[in-house]
Amino acid sequence: MSYKGQFRVWRGDSDGGSLEDFEVEVNEGEVVLDIIHRLQATQAPDLAVRWNCKAGKCGSCSAEVNGRPRLLCMTRMSLFDTDEVITVTPMRAFSIVRDLVTDVSYNYEKAREVQAFTPPKDLAPGEYRMQQVDVQRSQEFRKCIECFLCQDTCHVVRDHEENKLNFSGPRFLMRIAELEMHPLDTADRRDTAQDDHGLGYCNITKCCTEVCPENIKITDNALIPMKERVAGRRYDPVVWLGNKLFKRGK
Amino acid sequence: MTATDTGVHAPPRARLPVPSLRTDRWWVPPVLTVVGLSIFVIYATFRAFQQDYYWVSEYHYLTPFYSPCMSTGCVEGAAHFGRFLPDNPLIPYAALSLPFLLAFRLTCYYYRKAYYRSFWLSPPACAVPEPHTRYTGETRLPLILQNVHRYFFYAAVLISVINTYDAILAFHSPDGGFGLGLGNIILVANVILLWCYTLSCHSCRHVTGGRLRHFSKHPVRYWLWTKVSVLNTRHMEFAWITIGTLILTDLYVFLVASGAISDPRIIG
Numbered sequence: 001m002s003y004k005g006q007f008r009v010w011r012g013d014s015d016g017g018s019l020e021d022f023e024v025e026v027n028e029g030e031v032v033l034d035i036i037h038r039l040q041a042t043q044a045p046d047l048a049v050r051w052n053c054k055a056g057k058c059g060s061c062s063a064e065v066n067g068r069p070r071l072l073c074m075t076r077m078s079l080f081d082t083d084e085v086i087t088v089t090p091m092r093a094f095s096i097v098r099d100l101v102t103d104v105s106y107n108y109e110k111a112r113e114v115q116a117f118t119p120p121k122d123l124a125p126g127e128y129r130m131q132q133v134d135v136q137r138s139q140e141f142r143k144c145i146e147c148f149l150c151q152d153t154c155h156v157v158r159d160h161e162e163n164k165l166n167f168s169g170p171r172f173l174m175r176i177a178e179l180e181m182h183p184l185d186t187a188d189r190r191d192t193a194q195d196d197h198g199l200g201y202c203n204i205t206k207c208c209t210e211v212c213p214e215n216i217k218i219t220d221n222a223l224i225p226m227k228e229r230v231a232g233r234r235y236d237p238v239v240w241l242g243n244k245l246f247k248r249g250k
Numbered sequence: 251m252t253a254t255d256t257g258v259h260a261p262p263r264a265r266l267p268v269p270s271l272r273t274d275r276w277w278v279p280p281v282l283t284v285v286g287l288s289i290f291v292i293y294a295t296f297r298a299f300q301q302d303y304y305w306v307s308e309y310h311y312l313t314p315f316y317s318p319c320m321s322t323g324c325v326e327g328a329a330h331f332g333r334f335l336p337d338n339p340l341i342p343y344a345a346l347s348l349p350f351l352l353a354f355r356l357t358c359y360y361y362r363k364a365y366y367r368s369f370w371l372s373p374p375a376c377a378v379p380e381p382h383t384r385y386t387g388e389t390r391l392p393l394i395l396q397n398v399h400r401y402f403f404y405a406a407v408l409i410s411v412i413n414t415y416d417a418i419l420a421f422h423s424p425d426g427g428f429g430l431g432l433g434n435i436i437l438v439a440n441v442i443l444l445w446c447y448t449l450s451c452h453s454c455r456h457v458t459g460g461r462l463r464h465f466s467k468h469p470v471r472y473w474l475w476t477k478v479s480v481l482n483t484r485h486m487e488f489a490w491i492t493i494g495t496l497i498l499t500d501l502y503v504f505l506v507a508s509g510a511i512s513d514p515r516i517i518g
Binding site for chain 2: 014017
């Protein structure tokens with residue numbers, strides 16, 4: 001079944017822009033990215049959109065559809081009524097480059113600030129041995145495709161540009177949790193999670209989990225466990241007393 | 251700083267005419283949360299201070315809102331752990347447990363999400379802007395105190411043990427022997443669900459095994475962690491179900507104690 005779908009697509013750059021109306025053919029089984037490509041091919045050849053795999057694995061085509069952060073390639077047209085006007089806009093937490101393309105360099109800056117995997121000094125690459133049961137928690141977080149939809153939807157930076165300086169966002173707090181839970185990582189990341197990456201800004205409203213296209217339970221399995229670890233390190237008087245009495249290290 | 255130069259309207263971002271383009275009914279969950287939590291708070295406050303109709307002496311039913319009953323105003327049979335709190339209209343009969351239970355729910359990771367979204371609108375829904383121009387989250391007082399949630403979890407475990415004890419004592423017939431009525435089924439179901447809510451807590455998940463780096467060295471704690479993790483996926487559901495069962499259980503004891511209804515008996 002084909003029909004003429006009604007679309008509103010944001011066109012513009014950092015100097016300004018507007019929502020422009022288009023009528024585009026929609027065919028059965030298509031996703032929003034198919035429509036954007038058809039729009040480029042037939043009516044707006046200069047429309048800028050970032051995409052790559054078209055399979056929900058590269059994380060390139062992140063945008064907002066009807067105001068919700070989504071991957072364009074994983075948003076089926078069958079989600080919408082045939083007479084519904086579908087609005088496609090760029091991610092609103094990041095600086096605009098042009099049309100549907102945003103500058104996501106904030107994320108790469110934050111990625112660089114995370115201390116790398118730190119194995120024991122006497123262990124050379126190739127000598128790493130670990131039990132599956134010890135690493136399987138972290139493996140959930142390795143599914144991340146770095147689409148940055150969680151970063152886009154997190155109100156800490158989406159609604160407060162000034163917090164970008166102090167808050168790394170759910171993706172990189174999840175990365176810290178992944179390393180903190182890793183059986184061979186020797187770094188203690190609890191203080192840095194709180195002080196340098198702004199874990200305390202997270203008020204666990206779970207929007208990161210809601211938009212994750214890989215269905216990673218970011219809040220329940222990464223952010224809250226990390227908050228609990230920080231609570232044990234910083235805010236638990238019994239743990240503090242135990243460390244003092246039994247002379248346990250940090 | 252004004253609303254026009256921060257957040258989604260900050261100059262380097264795409265300039266859209268409206269704060270949110272969501273077309274679904276995103277406001278329904280926060281409204282339902284406000285209604286649900288408000289009903290519970292109003293009902294629980296009224297009952298905690300009513301100081302009447304909390305004990306059915308024939309069958310030894312004690313409502314969880316008065317457990318443990320420790321005021322000198324408590325009916326003798328209802329006070330399983332002594333009576334030493336002053337009998338004052340401003341002091342609930344269960345003043346030693348209710349503040350901890352309130353704090354347990356107030357600092358609960360699920361309820362935090364619920365009230366941050368619905369009462370404080372921070373944010374009201376995903377990708378819907380919050381109305382506040384500044385945001386510091388849980389980095390400073392008073393919200394930094396949310397980090398002591400685990401202590402209220404420990405208190406809640408203790409109180410759940412007391413609730414369990416109350417439910418066992420309630421298998422009582424007027425002649426002094428074993429008895430079973432609809433009230434027992436309600437009390438036991440409530441206690442089971444309270445345990446589910448308490449043990450599904452994120453702090454419980456952390457202390458049982460979540461804090462470990464090597465599960466393989468702690469097989470028992472790992473096993474416990476896997477069980478708590480299963481419950482934890484339903485924490486939100488248990489949070490709401492137990493609000494319902496607490497009201498239902500208390501209402502049932504209230505109605506039986508006041509003589510409005512009689513307890514259908516199966517045994518005794």
